[in-house]
Amino acid sequence: MTADTVLGNVAALSTAMAALAILESVTPFRPKDAWRRGHLAANLGLNASTVALNLVLGIGGAIVSEALRGHGLGLLAGRAIPALALVVVGIVCLDLATYLAHWLMHRVPAFWRVHRVHHSDPLVDVTTAYRQHPLEGLIRFAFIMAAAWALGLPAAVVALYRLVSALNALLEHANVKLWQPLDGLLSLALVTPNMHKVHHSRAQRETDSNYGNILSMFDRLFRTFTPTVRAPHVEYGLDGYDTVDAQRFASLMALPFETVAAAGSSRHPGRKWTATLVLLAASCGTALAQGPKLDTARIQEITGLQGAFNEEEGVFKVTSPRIDTTVLVDGWAMPPFMGLTSWASFQSGAGGKAMVMGDLVLLQDEVNPVMSALLDAGLEVTALHNHFFFDDPKVYFMHIGGEAPVEQLSRGVRRALDTVKEIRAKGSNPPSGFGTPPLPATSAVTGKRSKRHWA
Ligand SMILES: [Zn+2]
Ligand SMILES: [Zn+2]
Numbered sequence: 001m002t003a004d005t006v007l008g009n010v011a012a013l014s015t016a017m018a019a020l021a022i023l024e025s026v027t028p029f030r031p032k033d034a035w036r037r038g039h040l041a042a043n044l045g046l047n048a049s050t051v052a053l054n055l056v057l058g059i060g061g062a063i064v065s066e067a068l069r070g071h072g073l074g075l076l077a078g079r080a081i082p083a084l085a086l087v088v089v090g091i092v093c094l095d096l097a098t099y100l101a102h103w104l105m106h107r108v109p110a111f112w113r114v115h116r117v118h119h120s121d122p123l124v125d126v127t128t129a130y131r132q133h134p135l136e137g138l139i140r141f142a143f144i145m146a147a148a149w150a151l152g153l154p155a156a157v158v159a160l161y162r163l164v165s166a167l168n169a170l171l172e173h174a175n176v177k178l179w180q181p182l183d184g185l186l187s188l189a190l191v192t193p194n195m196h197k198v199h200h201s202r203a204q205r206e207t208d209s210n211y212g213n214i215l216s217m218f219d220r221l222f223r224t225f226t227p228t229v230r231a232p233h234v235e236y237g238l239d240g241y242d243t244v245d246a247q248r249f250a251s252l253m254a255l256p257f258e259t260v261a262a263a264g265s266s267r268h269p270g271r272k273w274t275a276t277l278v279l280l281a282a283s284c285g286t287a288l289a290q291g292p293k294l295d296t297a298r299i300q301e302i303t304g305l306q307g308a309f310n311e312e313e314g315v316f317k318v319t320s321p322r323i324d325t326t327v328l329v330d331g332w333a334m335p336p337f338m339g340l341t342s343w344a345s346f347q348s349g350a351g352g353k354a355m356v357m358g359d360l361v362l363l364q365d366e367v368n369p370v371m372s373a374l375l376d377a378g379l380e381v382t383a384l385h386n387h388f389f390f391d392d393p394k395v396y397f398m399h400i401g402g403e404a405p406v407e408q409l410s411r412g413v414r415r416a417l418d419t420v421k422e423i424r425a426k427g428s429n430p431p432s433g434f435g436t437p438p439l440p441a442t443s444a445v446t447g448k449r450s451k452r453h454w455a
Contacts (some may be wrong), residue, residue: 074152078293
């Protein structure tokens with residue numbers, strides 16, 4: 001995450017917050033006269049700490065994500081998956097992890113002590129969105145990143161999810177009137193403002209429902225959904241935390257560590273949450289135990305070639321047919337697929353390294369420069385031979401190999417292919433000689449003299 005991205009995210013969140021604050025005054029969901037404004041200072045303090053904490057965590061999380069993917073760790077890290085599919089899978093899985101974190105915050109007593117800072121707001125508006133204890137930020141982050149790292153999601157997908165989640169949090173807490181039929185319709189797919197307002201109800205039956213973050217399907221799937229029509233009728237807040245003192249910034253920061261014998265503090269007995277935690281840890285462990293995987297997306301990106309993964313052999317093969325030249329074999333123009341295709345196969349190796357094997361189709365004037373490019377890149381050239389009689393121009397096959405980090409191997413293959421391109425850009429057929437004047441027909445070197453020379 002660059003400084004520009006960080007600034008961009010902060011700008012997007014601030015703009016959304018300001019726009020919703022204006023809308024709240026134009027078209028409020030709840031009448032303003034019933035509101036107390038005392039919560040603003042405490043909420044803005046918690047908002048600032050939430051945004052700052054999440055920026056720092058986001059940068060750290062992104063660095064770890066990319067490092068793990070670089071080592072091929074994570075269920076999806078070594079697979080060729082289209083970017084859009086990765087975004088969809090990423091958002092659904094991270095939203096499930098967030099649902100689980102939120103559900104546990106209502107089930108595990110220690111987590112609930114932290115989460116009640118959010119629920120104790122007797123008013124719900126745009127500033128309630130990030131009214132969160134820093135420990136809640138850490139719990140949510142841990143769940144999201146455990147899922148992201150187990151799946152091997154790119155840092156960009158995680159950052160996108162976190163940004164959409166932050167923007168939706170502002171929207172769903174905003175005290176903005178939304179046409180109920182539209183809210184009801186949207187809640188078929190998304191967590192809408194009215195759906196989340198129900199979650200802020202003082203009645204435990206309603207508080208313990210609508211845990212969803214962006215997608216509403218998990219509440220429907222796990223039967224924790226309360227219809228959004230209830231939103232205008234719920235009473236916000238938490239019994240036992242309504243005093244001016246309890247609503248101060250310092251009191252809210254200390255809230256997780258207080259053993260308040262209030263109605264709200266003892267109402268969430270721990271249930272079968274340990275089993276859930278063990279299951280989650282086990283599934284993450286299984287995902288990580290899959291071992292290093294090839295970063296096939298990276299191979300395609302660096303080599304500029306499309307590839308295919310052979311599950312049985314655990315090999316990812318990229319190919320490049322020679323369509324830049326016409327080769328005649330005994331006067332017949334040979335189609336590239338019949339034996340004029342360069343290829344390189346990658347396999348994950350030990351110690352974070354990968355192995356490559358391949359065969360490059362080369363014309364005569366390409367052999368030396370390509371060999372130099374490969375050797376410079378740390379790859380090996382293990383053989384050079386031909387396959388055809390009476391081919392025109394002559395075609396050579398160069399066997400290549402190597403063991404190194406997958407990026408280095410991919411770069412080596414790319415350099416070899418780029419060298420071919422540079423040479424062929426000067427002419428589709430190789431010259432008929434070395435480009436130097438022909439040797440004289442008679443030479444001072446005779447069999448006799450050369451024999452003596454080598455003796
Ligand atoms: Zn909650
Ligand atoms: Zn909320």
